[in-house]
Each structure stands twice: as structure tokens, then as C-alpha cells.
Amino acid sequence: MNPLLFALIIAGSPANSGLIEPSAVAERTALEERMAALQERGVSDAGERVAQWNNWYNGFQNWPNWRNW
């Protein structure tokens, strides 16, 4: 994505006020909080496995976008 567009979307800058619905922000926050809570509980504390995964997929694309083309 265009980095500027992404920054505007994430930041919700004055120029883009209203770009994000408040409910969408809240939902995102809830998802992020769930992920952070699991990370704190050590679910992702598997450095070697994550490193192996990065090595296999080269760490370039985030997971949902990797389809092994």
C-alpha cells in the first residue's frame, strides 16, 4: 500500500477526519489487545519456531498474504 495512505488511515489525520469509523477503531483495538494478551502469556514465545517460519517465508509478506505463488 501507499505508505502515505496507510499512515493517514492509521493515524486518522485531520485531513482524513472521519476516514475511520470509531467502531472500527474499537474493534481493531480489541483484536490488538487480544493478541497482546496472548503474547504476554507466552503463546508467541517460541523464537525458534518464528525464526524458522521467517526463514521459510523470508519474512517479506505478512502471513495472510502469503499463498505460495
Next chain:
Amino acid sequence: MNEGAPVRLVVVQPTPYCSLDCAYCYLPFRNDRRRMTLDTLDAIGRNLLASPLVASEIDIAWHAGEPMTVPPEWYRDAFEKLAANAPDKTLRHGFQTNGIHIDPTWIELWRAYNVRVGVSIDGPARLHDARRRTRAGGGSHALVMRGVDALRDAGQAFHVIAVLTADALREPDEVLDFFAGLGAVEVGLNVEEIEGVHGESSLAGDDIERLYKRFLSRAIERADPGLRLREVEGVRWLLSAPPEVRASNPQVSPLAIVSVSVDGKMSTYSPELLGTPTTRWDDFAFADVHREGPEAILENPVFMKLRADIERGVVACAQSCGYFTVCGGGAPANKWFELGDFAGAETLYCRLTRKATLDAVLEAWETANG
């Protein structure tokens, strides 16, 4: 004009032809036996890979047809030619294959060039043969397993892509039993997509999201020591990734992925788009590698219209979806094939592969961790 992202993945179509005739295939020209010429390969190295818009380390995926219907000698020439024309770049080759042509000669080639190999298998014969059929109409499972045996005998690492249909979702243990003993580095679960010439999916019915989540939950519950699922490991990776990486999405980033067709036409965004017949988007062919580099894509007026639509679609996702920060705006190909509109947002594809996947994996881990 923004210069676009550095090219990190190049999808090359050595031939449109495929030796199988899978029921869910999206490719419109899989009877076309043309083979990419060495002149076109030469141009890919010279005009694309050597371009300053291309990253110093590049993944090259040989795909969009069955790559192994072109002989291994051709690839030796191709790998050498590409490397010679882009001497400052590190090239990492990858095959995604139907697996029925694997033999020691191929394995020797892959080893010599450190090629990453993925085999497409949908599970046990009953499920695999229902969709992945030979051109004579028979099942292909036995042929693929012969190839997998050759890989295992040679100690050649491989991953697997499995396409999940509604039938597979109804029998998670049957599928998981098969993959747990296969010996793949990792198994990726694709879904039967509405895409290209495949205009419908068994997953479009009611109750599919529940079945899909149940399938993943069962996989986590079983915790088979011999089975790493891409979907589960991907969520684990997301938990530890920085926010800007979580949201990166090469499918909506101009030039992050460049696809090259058998005759040298170049496209970007989702690789499935190139070669899709459409007058509105010029078949998604925005430049010709024989005479220009990837910057020509950005200057194409049809591409500019497409880019505006795709960016509107990203904004639509950002405005409407609680998963945006771990997705970045969906898959343009699925928006086009499902919604007929790049500016749209939610698709069946993203409901399953992103939302339901995250929900299932996070819920399973939350339950297991109190």
C-alpha cells in the same frame, strides 16, 4: 507519481499449460502449451530483475501453469541466464507443483540451485482425487504420492498447499491424519476460491465459517508433532511482529509483486489477475518486459485507474473491518472475482482465510491459556 514498493516477488509463467485438470482451477488457458522463450527470459533478467526498483533479494515463483511440464534443462538455462543478467541480485527460486512429475533429475536441479519446493495435495485420496484430476479424468493422488516418496527418499524439504473444500472441512481428522504423517515442512491451507474461470465454490454455503473454525480448532487441539500448519504458525508470527509489518500487504502495493506471463507481459498486485481476459483492464497487462522495466507499469493509464480503485478498496477495508491492522486491505483478485469491484471490501476469501483463521486460532490459544 509514487514509485511503488520495491519488487520483492516475481511470479514467472514458464508455460500456461497444466498436466492436470483440477475442478477448482482459476487459470483460463491451461490447455495452452506455449513455453517462455529464452529471449523473454533474457529480457526478464535485463529489464526487470536488474532494475533499481527491484530489491537486492528477490523471490522468483515459477507458477501460473504447471512449471514441471517444462523440462529441467530449460530451468538450468533459465536460472543461469537470470543470474547472469542480474549479477548484483540474490535470486531465490520456488516451485509450486502438482507433484506428478517429480523424479531424481528434478530433485538434483532443486538441490543445485537451492530451490524451494511446494507440492499441491488436498489430503487423502478420497478428497484429493475428487477435485485434482488427470486430463483423462482419473485421480492424481497416487501419482503425487510417488513424487512425495521421491522427495522423502532424497531428504528434499518440501511444503504442501492443500485446497480445502466443504467435504474436507466436514472431516478434519481424516485430513489431519493424512498430513500429520506426510513429512512436509509445513502445510498451508488454501480455500476453494471463487476466482478466474472457477465461478463458484463449495465454501460459499451456509455454516462454512463454523466448519472452517472447527477444522482449525481441531488441528490445534490435536497438536500433531509432525504437522506444522501455516495458518497457526502465521498467527504466532503475527503476535510477535511489529505493527507496521503486521499490516504490510504486497497484494495492494504497486510493484511489490510483479507477474510476467509466458509472452513477457507484466502486471502487478495479485498474480492471479494477469491473463484474465478483460477489455476494461487490458487483461491486466500493463507493460512488456521485452522493451521496458517495471517503472512502465506505473506509467500505464489503465494501471493508474486500477491503482485508484484498489486504494479505494483499501480505504473501504480500513473503514469497515476490525482485522485491517493484520491484513492491510485484502486481496484485489478476490475482490474483483467475487465482487466485480476492486473498491469493495469483504470477500468470502477474507472471511475464511483472515477473519475465521484469526478467530479460531486466538480462541483456541485463549482457552488453552486460561
